[in-house]
Amino acid sequence: MWQETDSIAGSPAPGIDVSAAAIIEEGRLLIVSKKAAPEVFYLPGGKPEPGESAEEALIRELDEEIGVTPTEVAPLAQVRDVAVLEGVPMRLTVFTAAIDRAPRIAAELAALGWTSGSDRYAPLLAPAIRNQVVPLLVRSGLLAG
Numbered sequence: 538m539w540q541e542t543d544s545i546a547g548s549p550a551p552g553i554d555v556s557a558a559a560i561i562e563e564g565r566l567l568i569v570s571k572k573a574a575p576e577v578f579y580l581p582g583g584k585p586e587p588g589e590s591a592e593e594a595l596i597r598e599l600d601e602e603i604g605v606t607p608t609e610v611a612p613l614a615q616v617r618d619v620a621v622l623e624g625v626p627m628r629l630t631v632f633t634a635a636i637d638r639a640p641r642i643a644a645e646l647a648a649l650g651w652t653s654g655s656d657r658y659a660p661l662l663a664p665a666i667r668n669q670v671v672p673l674l675v676r677s678g679l680l681a682g
């Protein structure tokens with residue numbers, strides 16, 4: 538289902554897996570920052586726990602982080618970059634999603650915002666989001682850019 542670009546068949550991918558949601562409302566993408574690094578913004582989500590699928594992890598993390606349940610979840614892309622907090626290789630599995638209520642900051646989050654991808658948040662976005670996910674959303678017609 539996912540297109541793999543740089544793994545050798547049969548060998549596990551190095552680094553960490555992270556699931557994240559691209560939630561767009563009124564032309565803006567929902568982004569969050571964590572208390573551990575309040576100046577870095579990225580998509581809500583996190584690492585799957587043992588035995589959890591990427592989508593199950595996403596649903597759990599959205600509840601824990603922003604108190605919402607996704608109403609429509611669809612695979613968008615897998616991107617590889619350096620995980621901005623750990624500094625290790627990361628495979629980020631991104632789903633598009635809608636949410637059932639207004640998000641609110643919970644758990645370990647510092648802030649929540651909505652970005653066009655080219656506004657004041659742009660320099661604060663994690664590299665995977667700024668360089669890969671936002672351009673993909675713009676190419677897909679989901680974000681004006």
Ligand SMILES: Nc1nc2c([nH]c(=O)n2[C@H]2C[C@H](O)[C@@H](COP(=O)(O)OP(=O)(O)OP(=O)(O)O)O2)c(=O)[nH]1
Pocket residue numbers: 555556557579580581582583584585598619620621622623624627629663664665666
């Ligand atoms: N959720 C998320 N994490 C991202 C994105 N881009 C990016 O580099 N990361 C990095 C930040 C962290 O280094 C790592 C995710 O770790 P995390 O601390 O948010 O995961 P978690 O909620 O499962 O936390 P924990 O179990 O380690 O406490 O991936 C993104 O768009 N969304």
